[in-house]
Amino acid sequence: MDCIDCPYKSQCFEKLNKSELQYINSSKKQVNYRKGETIYKQGSFSSHIMFIVEGYAKKYVEGKGGNDYTLNILKPNEFIGLSSLFCTKEYCYCSVSALTNTTVCLIKKEDFKKLIAENNSFAQEIIKWYCQNEEYIFKKFTSMNDKNTTGRLAEVLLYLSSKEYDDLDTHISRKVLSEFAGISLESTIRILSELKKDKIIATDGKKIEILDLDKLKSISKNG
Template identity: 25%
Template sequence: MVTVYEHVFHWEDYLKLGKRRFIRKKEHIYTQGTNGDGFYFLHKGLVKIVTVTATEKERVLNIVIPNQLLGVQSLDQKKHFTTAVAVKDSVVYHFSSEEFRDFMVQYPDLNQLFSKSVIHKMKILLDRINMNALTSEQRVALLLQNVCDEFKNYEIPLSQQDLSSCTGLTRITVYKVLKEWKEKGIIDTDNKKFYIKKPDFLRNLVKQSY
């Protein structure tokens, strides 16, 4: 089954227009409450988008995988309402607001590429919202499937806490789901990583929700 995460947008020809940055694991790309200037393209790595609620609790809103945009809301140069944190060592390209407006005039195709990429990102967020209608197993399966389909090696560098935050499930519920799957040989775990041994099981489980 093809998910919205599997679409590829060819930014390679335009990366030379952005500024390359290497982001170490756990480093912030941008921080909630700071003024933004432009957006980022994730070339390599894995990034989580989090927000701090009124009760000062951190909540994961989204997981960004390579070939996706992040921070697009700061194109208007206002304050970020989320924080982007590298889950693993990552490479991003930054496009400033002023320069990007000039680039779109020089390269008309870039405007269309950007528009499609933003629409794609909105579909991902909608997918995240619709997750609330799924069972606990389907929520975890959907998240793991979307990430492992991108990396192809079926190694998920996320902790149980990350899975809990992204799915909206308690850590106990996530633990029970993963424990059952490990006993059945569907996944394996090692040092805060998940190894998907039977990816077809996840796909079939998610497919039941459509």
């Protein structure tokens, strides 16, 4: 897909002129990943900045004993690998795997740096996106640290109920929910069962429907 006519351009790329978009287009690669495939591997060398065109992906830290901690659910128009752009150690500090069939554009880091250096508006949008992302992760960690297991899961359910994730609910497994909330799989299944019994949510396979939004918000706030 040509960068100039791409309908998926984020606000960042809207700041680039035609020649700059052509510059990106000449070297970028578009890769399709199937659901479950690894897009970005923790500890591996990071040579490209990635941009999600379509699909959803799980960004997570690989822990010991096969335990993962999900940092975020990435959606279209989000970047992967920006944290390694100006670091001395150019490796991936986390992993990203496709929750759905996902299309990603790979941009060489040197090309990305060149655009940042030469286009101030583009640089500001990248910094803005990065700061918003860091703010979310900081708030998530501090919020989760102050909540019990039920409050943590309630917060995750509220987060995923956003319109931005409307078509994702059938792809989120109970394991991903538990990793995102930072609780055990057993606790996740138990709490979902309790919320269903109290008619706060309804479930149909992987799909979770919120029936009582106010109660779920209260649990998240006070949990």
